Amino acid sequence: xxxxxxxxxxxxxxxxxxxxxxxxxxxxxxxxxxxxxxxxxxxxxxxxxxxxxxxxxxxxxxxxxxxxxxxxxxxxxxxxxxxxxxxxxxxxxxxxxxxxxxxxxxxxxxxxxxxxxxxxxxxxxxxxxxxxxxxxxxxxxxxxxxx
Numbered sequence: 001x002x003x004x005x006x007x008x009x010x011x012x013x014x015x016x017x018x019x020x021x022x023x024x025x026x027x028x029x030x031x032x033x034x035x036x037x038x039x040x041x042x043x044x045x046x047x048x049x050x051x052x053x054x055x056x057x058x059x060x061x062x063x064x065x066x067x068x069x070x071x072x073x074x075x076x077x078x079x080x081x082x083x084x085x086x087x088x089x090x091x092x093x094x095x096x097x098x099x100x101x102x103x104x105x106x107x108x109x110x111x112x113x114x115x116x117x118x119x120x121x122x123x124x125x126x127x128x129x130x131x132x133x134x135x136x137x138x139x140x141x142x143x144x145x146x147x
Contacts, residue, residue, distance in 0.1 A: 006131075
């Protein structure tokens with residue numbers, strides 16, 4: 001069966017989630033330069049006030065990254081199952097899952113004026129496009145279109 005465009009966008013969203021998860025597990029430092037700036041303290045002040053913070057945050061990000069990676073894996077699986085005949089409920093559940101994961105993460109990054117807020121906003125495009133395209137696919141399924 002040919003993959004629908006909404007399925008392709010969903011699979012891409014899953015790849016983004018997995019990439020974010022790997023970033024949080026292997027690359028993200030415990031504190032970004034924007035973190036002390038938001039807290040109104042220097043990195044040295046934070047480290048002296050809470051000496052174990054960096055180690056603790058590192059482990060928190062391992063867990064968070066694992067959840068992101070797992071979410072991506074499940075999103076890819078769901079995306080591979082999406083067809084033009086998928087139910088509206090399936091599409092709404094996928095939208096709600098994206099809104100409460102990458103959507104909420106983006107919202108918080110705007111609240112704290114993160115250096116990465118615009119990049120994270122761009123990471124929301126695949127699931128938004130999935131919703132738009134799947135609505136059109138559902139309204140005009142390929143099997144009903146005569147060529």
